[in-house]
Amino acid sequence: MESMETTRSTEPQGFLDWLTTGVGRVLVSLIVPLITFVVMWQGFIFLRDGNAPKLVTVLIAIVWGVGGVGILFLMTNWLVEQMSDEWTGKLRPYVFIGPALAILGWYLFIPTLRTLWASFFDARTQNFVGLDNYVYALTDPIMLESFRNNLLWLVFGTSFSVGFGLLIAILADRSKFETIAKSLIFLPMAISFVGAGVIWRFIYFYKPPGQEQIGLLNAILDLVGGQPQAWLTLRPWNNLFLIAILVWLQTGYAMVLLSAALKGVPEDLLEAGRIDGASETQIFFNILIPYIKGTIVTVGTTILILTLKIFDIVFVMTNGNHGTEVIASQQYKQMFRFAHFGRGASVAIVLLIAVLPVMWYNLKQFGEQEAF
Amino acid sequence: MGMKQRKTISDIVVNGVLLFLCLVWTLPTFGLLVSSFRYKDEVRRTGWWTAFSTQRESETPRFVLDNYLEVLMGRDFTYTSATGAEVRASGDDLSQAFLNSIAVTVPATVIPILIAAFAAYGFAWMDFPGRKVFFTIVVGLLVVPLQIALIPILRDYTLLQLNGTFLAIWLAHTGFGLPLATYLLYNYISNLPRDILESAFMDGASHFTTFIRLILPLSMPALASFAIFQFLWVWNDLLVALVFLGARPDVAVLTQRLQEMVGSRGQDWHLLTAGAFITMILPLTVFFSLQRYFVRGLLAGSVKG
Known part of the structure; x- marks a missing residue:
């Protein structure tokens, strides 16, 4: 609250200060990921539906894909550092291993269980067929x-x-x-x-x-x-x-x-x-x-x-x-x-x-x- | 028989057998390369080894670039069929597939390395609940056949409308490559000297800065080894591309196009050989220029699934 007061009193260059306050922090923490997400999404739509010459598409794909992953790491790390020290310490390891765990889970670990499940069902996974x-x-x-x-x-x-x-x-x-x-x-x-x-x-x-x-x-x-x-x-x-x-x-x-x-x-x-x-x-x-x-x-x-x-x-x-x-x-x-x-x-x-x-x-x- | 004589004989036998094996291993690729430059009628009519013969009946040039132009540029071409009729056929346009292969391979190599390097650092130098359990899962997943994931992932992709996009195949290759990448990089990063890191922390660097500024550069040899591994694996992959890119011909990669050519032009050896060589040229270049790193990576690796 005190910081809010000071922000108001130094009105002219106050915006930057305001950014560092509690409310500002929360807002920024929401806006930055949102902008990142929108930009990434636009890139994805362009790559999926765009009709640019192949060479351009390829270059954009590489920059978008590689850069995107880099930005995601930077962003999550930045987000975690905005939190209180206690939470930063608790969450930081997951900035490092989280993406790997998420992808391994989605692409290998859970699919193994889902495939096992599907193997007991018919062609379209609708009716249980036992060991057929x-x-x-x-x-x-x-x-x-x-x-x-x-x-x-x-x-x-x-x-x-x-x-x-x-x-x-x-x-x-x-x-x-x-x-x-x-x-x-x-x-x-x-x-x-x-x-x-x-x-x-x-x-x-x-x-x-x-x-x-x-x-x-x-x-x-x-x-x-x-x-x-x-x-x-x-x-x-x-x-x-x-x-x-x-x-x-x-x-x-x-x-x-x-x-x-x-x-x-x-x-x-x-x-x-x-x-x-x-x-x-x-x-x-x-x-x-x-x-x-x-x-x-x-x-x-x-x-x-x-x-x-x-x-x-x-x-x-x-x-x-x-x-x-x-x-x-x-x-x-x-x-x-x-x-x-x-x-x-x-x-x-x-x-x-x-x-x-x-x-x-x-x-x-x-x-x-x-x-x- | 004296020692010296016996040594000479054994030298001859060793080098003789080795030479023979090297010939057997090299001739298939050599024959492909020679055929890809031969005139198309001759490829169909005579063996590639006759290309070097001194008595040639034919007046056509010995070696031409036409086959490459045809498969790369998709230029239409005419040829005389077995019945004597002139046939026009459209080219294969492998240049597009070449670009697609690059668009698939580069991110599908860099993304898993980046994610695995972060994870390896986390496992090696950070403490958190579940550390051992999670890493055990990584080790367990090393040999899981990727076939197990095809149906569930295909369903997710259909739901998310990701089928036939580059993102879809990058993520799939990332998922399938991550266990080995994490495992290899963990072995390397966990063996870096502890005092380097401690002095960095002393200077007030965060884990994130230490990782970017210190660990990544120090791990370059391991990163390069795995990069070559993953590059060759993704570039040469057919199954994952068929499953996740198969729905959209305009994003087909080289292996898919070559496999289609085998089906549609099974007898057109002048085109098949040129096409096959185009798929091989980049991995062979990478392979020969970075062979040392690749070998080092193989030696550090264990069993991959």
Whole structure:
């Protein structure tokens, strides 16, 4: 109240002073977010409905999106600092972690529960159907085919990626061309599954016998006198030809991690083994492998999770035809082609159950960390 | 056999096998690159490896830029079909999709990093009720497959009329990238020396200023590692784009357009190869110029879902 009095008495330049008073503070605290919100909303409408040239839209989108998040942080921090010290102290941590928690909640945590809920209902989530969707997910022939194929992806995709990664890491370690070799093997990591799909469709391309083959694989086969094959429709081997693409993409990742682990093996340990008369093979299996076991498990688990969720490669290469269907592709089709949200949800839950052991392991590891 | 001889033989074997594997790994991309520059009739007729042969029957130029112009500019073009008829086809206009990809990828990389860095700082240097519970949830969410979120989020977006907007896909990528981002940045930020922060607080700096002025610059290596990770992931993503942008063709990103081309032009290898290379050019550049940071990020990371 006292401050209100002083404000009135110094009328001419009083406005700025007035802003710092109690009422002024509240008003400003309301107006600033309101203006921010209106500006952001206008930006959103412009981006959604505007017809500006693409380049302008893109630039505005980037500035609006990145700047918007920055402003939101600045604003919430400013708002919290307007409060009494006690509240500032209490609320400040949530300025920092609040946005992350809100988004994680909206995009991952709550959706998991909502998908679980939807999996017990019919196509449009209107009538309760009990376990019907799960019966479908676990007994339908196309789902069974998907499970079989995902198992192939899991076993062959993971083991070949890790195996080749380890082989190349070991070879590169002993070669003068280590850097360039590793770069070349690593390169496909930058390529999308769709891009890789095009690359490998070209390699597997088939023309009837008698014509000049333009696909690399059939051309090689032609050269050695074999019959050209339509690789992508060749059941059940076509699954392995699709898995080869994943191996091509992921070996670089395995190699980088395993190579770093190998370099961490103490030289004394290897030297001691050699002095004891161990052969290189014995050193490999009895010293190297046990030493880098942890990394092998990490790399293997990461690729394993990737194979469970494999989607793009199958979607682009065969669209799940010719016996190559996988779980994630079925999930997509249930949602968008058949508009059966109940089945789509139950298939997603099956995927979640498949990764639960890894989640449990991660949580256990984290729980054992003393530092937190 | 002497030690020296054995060493030479083992050197030859090691380098020989390595060379072979490198060839196998490189040839697919190399073949794509060569084909994308070849004359369209030749791509369809002969293998890409013949492009370097010294005896060529054809009088057309060995390498041309036409394929790129066609897929990028959407220029109409004519070609002779199998039946001998002249066919006119409209181009693919990937340049628009390229810009869309940039509009999707840049914010979808920066936003999660910013939000995750704030959260990582909060978890590392602030005390509040529920700190451990919340972080345990972050760790638990690391491997949750994003498929689980597609149906609920799609429903929310339909309700909010967000489908097919950039905001929709930025937020989705932010949500799916946040657990790993928070986890990685927490590992880095919590290991920064405590006295740096304490001296900042001594000087009367608030948490907010300390974070902006001190922690963010110090965390640049970790931020860069994750930025490359997230950039490659978002740029190369197909599923999230299909689900949340699929309703509006004018905002389609490169992976969507390339996937459509595979469906509609499955035999037009001169266009597919050029199109595929256009989708790859930016990630490959980023990848090679920042490979060191990327590798560091991979080594620091754990299992991502």
